[in-house]
Amino acid sequence: MDKLIVQGRKRLVGEVNISGAKNAAVAVIPAAIMAEGVSVLENLPRIEDVNNLCHTIEKLGGTCTYLDNGHTLKIDCDKGTAHCATFEEVQKIRASYYFLGAMLARYKKAEVALPGGCNFGVRPIDLHLKGFRALGATVEEGNGMVRAYADRLVGTSIYMDQVSVGATINIMLAASMAEGVTTIENAAKEPHVVDTANYLNMMGANIKGAGTDVIRIKGVEKLHGAQYTIIPDQIEAGTYMIAAAITGGDVLVKNIIPKHMDSLTAKLDEMNVTIEEHDDSIRITANRPLHCANVKTMSYPGFPTDLQPQIAALLSVCQGQSVITENVWDNRYQYIDELRKMGAQVQIDGRVARIDGIPRFHGANVTATDLRAGAAMILAALAAEGESVIDGVKYIDRGYEEVEHKFNALGANITRVKA
């Protein structure tokens, strides 16, 4: 597996362009198989999750063709695809569960292997399946597979027991081609939910209310291809904003939607970081001592769980005691042992992490236990005294485009050693 070697104590200065959002791209790509016609997706991030989804579409019988340097993709499933996805690619990533909703919509039948993705303990998909059943599908699970089929899907009212990004999007996909109207109450409001709804509407769907907690979907018979530009990645942007703060840097984070960053900018402001907001960029300057802060992760517009490891790295080198409460995942502190190897002082008690600020990290050999844990390791290593070696880079490559190149362009010194 590739490793990253990071020389620490580098102040990041300059500008960084944020790529398209992973969690939007990974929903929009499977949604493209619902179209009779060709879709052109722009601003796709060049990341492993996108590669895996493209391979899946090709194995299903569709075609994926890049039109430029890898950010614009033409997806052609005009003649239809298979409805059974059991390949290795499907098991590697979380978002492969969207093929269930997409296939069920177009073919009224779907067979998909259980998804993979980052390991935060149990990651059930019961709410997705409950939604499909409510629409009239029969759903069976067994041997690592989910099988769903229906003679017809019929719109209905669905109340989500828990706010779930994946279930909201998956039900939206299936309901787009159901008969009649579906309402999803207590829906997730994340920017990627809105992005997927916008793409589906461009394809001819009739979805209203995405971005609020009630989404209303009037089913249509057919969807056509569409040209669509993916939104910027809120989490990649947040990672570079925190990188500027942790290295005492001065970075303009470009090509973003500043509104999506509100929960993070409020927190960084509270910590004494200077923030300048522009139309589509944010400048982060950190030239004052940073204060401790308390962070609670929540669904959007709350503080995203996908920035929890990165903010933990930053809080580790702030003055005083900070408290993080992880409200989304049962087990998202596996990376803390790795951060401790670099000197972090953290006590974990269930969903709560108490972090006592240290003056600075020291370099160490650490492992990226998952995608955002890997991002946190890079941030800690950038701020650390000495050299760090980060293993498990394949997780980072799932969701960060050209990670070492983007950081090095800001003044970091990161070298990739190929396995």
Ligand SMILES: CC(=O)N[C@H]1[C@@H](OP(=O)(O)OP(=O)(O)OC[C@H]2O[C@@H](n3ccc(=O)[nH]c3=O)[C@H](O)[C@@H]2O)O[C@H](CO)[C@@H](O)[C@@H]1O
């Ligand atoms: C590909 C993608 O977009 N991944 C994101 C998505 O994951 P994902 O869609 O898997 O996360 P959910 O929003 O569904 O999960 C939120 C909570 O609901 C629970 N739950 C979820 C589904 C279900 O059927 N039953 C159930 O109990 C989960 O255990 C978790 O505690 O949202 C998470 C929360 O913002 C992010 O961390 C992931 O980066």
Ligand SMILES: C=C(OP(=O)(O)O)C(=O)O
């Ligand atoms: C957890 C994440 O992704 P996934 O749900 O795809 O594992 C993430 O993007 O931080």
